[in-house]
Amino acid sequence: MSAGAATAKKQKISVPFDYSKYLRAGKLPHIWCPGCGHGIVLKSLLRAIDKSGLEKDQICMVSGIGCSSRTPGYVDFNTLHTLHGRAVSYATGVKLAKPELKVIVVTGDGDALAIGGNHFIHTCRRNIDMTILVYSNAIYGMTGGQFSPTTPQGSMSTTSRYGNIEPSFDCCELAKASGASFVARGTAYHTQELERILLRSIQHKGTSVVEIIDSCPVYYGRQNKFKSASQMMEMIEKDGTVSVKQADRLPPEKVEGKLLRGILHEAERPEYCEEYQRLIDKVHGK
Amino acid sequence: MTEAAKKLPRIVVHEKLCKGCSICVDFCPTNVLEMKGSIVAVKNLEACTRCQLCDLRCPDFAIQVFD
Numbered sequence: 001m002s003a004g005a006a007t008a009k010k011q012k013i014s015v016p017f018d019y020s021k022y023l024r025a026g027k028l029p030h031i032w033c034p035g036c037g038h039g040i041v042l043k044s045l046l047r048a049i050d051k052s053g054l055e056k057d058q059i060c061m062v063s064g065i066g067c068s069s070r071t072p073g074y075v076d077f078n079t080l081h082t083l084h085g086r087a088v089s090y091a092t093g094v095k096l097a098k099p100e101l102k103v104i105v106v107t108g109d110g111d112a113l114a115i116g117g118n119h120f121i122h123t124c125r126r127n128i129d130m131t132i133l134v135y136s137n138a139i140y141g142m143t144g145g146q147f148s149p150t151t152p153q154g155s156m157s158t159t160s161r162y163g164n165i166e167p168s169f170d171c172c173e174l175a176k177a178s179g180a181s182f183v184a185r186g187t188a189y190h191t192q193e194l195e196r197i198l199l200r201s202i203q204h205k206g207t208s209v210v211e212i213i214d215s216c217p218v219y220y221g222r223q224n225k226f227k228s229a230s231q232m233m234e235m236i237e238k239d240g241t242v243s244v245k246q247a248d249r250l251p252p253e254k255v256e257g258k259l260l261r262g263i264l265h266e267a268e269r270p271e272y273c274e275e276y277q278r279l280i281d282k283v284h285g286k
Numbered sequence: 287m288t289e290a291a292k293k294l295p296r297i298v299v300h301e302k303l304c305k306g307c308s309i310c311v312d313f314c315p316t317n318v319l320e321m322k323g324s325i326v327a328v329k330n331l332e333a334c335t336r337c338q339l340c341d342l343r344c345p346d347f348a349i350q351v352f353d
Binding site for chain 1: 302303305306307308309312313338341342343344345346347350351352353
């Protein structure tokens, strides 16, 4: 074997990603149940942050209340664990006070879309520079499995024992209609695709919303007769979604009823902090 | 096949972190892993293709594949 070939071989050697540099020492094992997708999403997020090249001190992670909102407890960034549904409001304050920080909001479907729905749509409207990650597991996991705005119609939950009669929210359509300039959807099953989407959302200037479909095997899964976490991942995240790139080429019957995955909307709009600074300069006569 | 190609990977399971959800066992394309009680264990290391899917999909930071 020549020296060149040996070097090429050496470069191929895979070393697992070292998550420990972004995690607080001694905090693992985390609180999430066996099979919960939140851990998979956190790993994708840490890999995306590593690729973005941001320093740990440049990031502020803000969360509300819920299973997903426990994430800031494990990561070694500037972190803030706030009120139920009000994570984006706190994040707005952080961003306005320190515009140089990269603000990442970690929130759940119930936290962002129900309890804090109002805060969510107005943050999207302002287009303030932050990344909002909505972990959508279709249930309120922490409080015992009540139905949430993303629980599919007909699904069982603790508060809908005969099936949920409410139609569910489409988080991405809501964010797009409210004015968010980057809207995407990923799943915990497609970890590497999610990593790429998260990297793009972190690099985007303006409000970026990423809905991440993951699964709650303990409350949603058990009540809806799923056998295991992996079965949920296959049925909901793999078979229940279709890539936005493939959707045009597939026959309509294969796309119908499935959620689109990938970057759904990207636009250039004036960013709130910059507009605010411009206003200050104008008033001061600069 | 050269000696280097035959070299087996090293799969590390952090038993204190594994919660036994069996996601890695179910998604391993070559059936390398198995459940031993409530913890994952390596059954057939020779079949491992180093695809890292177990590492990528483990929610608990509990499994790693070293080349």
